[in-house]
Amino acid sequence: MLTKDFDQTTVVDAASGDQGAWSRLVDHYARLVWAVTRSFRLTDSDAADVSQVVWLRLLEHIDRVDPGRVGAWLVVTTRRECLRVLAFRKRVLLTYEATAFEEVAGDQPELDADLLAGERADDVRRALESLPDRWQQLLGMLMADPPAPYAEISATIGIPIGSIGPIRGRCLEKLRLLLAS
Known part of the structure; x- marks a missing residue:
């Protein structure tokens, strides 16, 4: 278990480009990110995609994240990414038949x-x-x-x-x- 001072030091070191600190940060919080994705009941591939996006977002914003609150930041960011994936999934129509799209009404209003x-x-x-x-x-x-x-x-x-x-x-x-x- 990492102490709060160690967390803050690790985040600051990762922000300055220390690869070892970044690896420790990922090792420590990877299970937390994965647990949040699984709570949304995402498929394994969607959960892996969300996890990758979350770590990318942390890399992009690590200099603006409060080092003492990185765990909370990761949870919130993971939840938002999960919701984004779920919303996108609702818009996608999966089909195996080439003619299936001919039957979809699309944006056309019903005849009546x-x-x-x-x-x-x-x-x-x-x-x-x-x-x-x-x-x-x-x-x-x-x-x-x-x-x-x-x-x-x-x-x-x-x-x-x-x-x-x-x-x-x-x-x-x-x-x-x-x-x-």
Whole structure:
């Protein structure tokens, strides 16, 4: 077990280019880095890649790492690299068939997406029309681009400024209920 002073000395020596200090540093913390990668249940090859990237990052940033906190720095950096690998894996589609990519829709919307969006817009329009006129006017002014200032809404509709937010909340709740039914 290394003492904290030895850790700090080893990191400082490794930062100055001492190959022996670098080897001691890697030997001491390699199991920690590996344990963090395994806690993410990465494959052996992904865990090895993460480990290599972490040591490369330490080499790149060793002059900026607090020598007394190198273990914590390695844990945080390893976790971030593991998360990066997992996020990348979600974007990759592995297949053995050459025709598999022809079946993937990609970024194309489904054929009925426009039809569904139109129906949803009609539903919202009907729900809005069932609201009282003042509520329709209020929501119209709030949804304008850019939204009307509360002072203008108050003057136009005749609602006190302090009541605009609560009335808007009641309007939106009523719309939610109408759209849910």
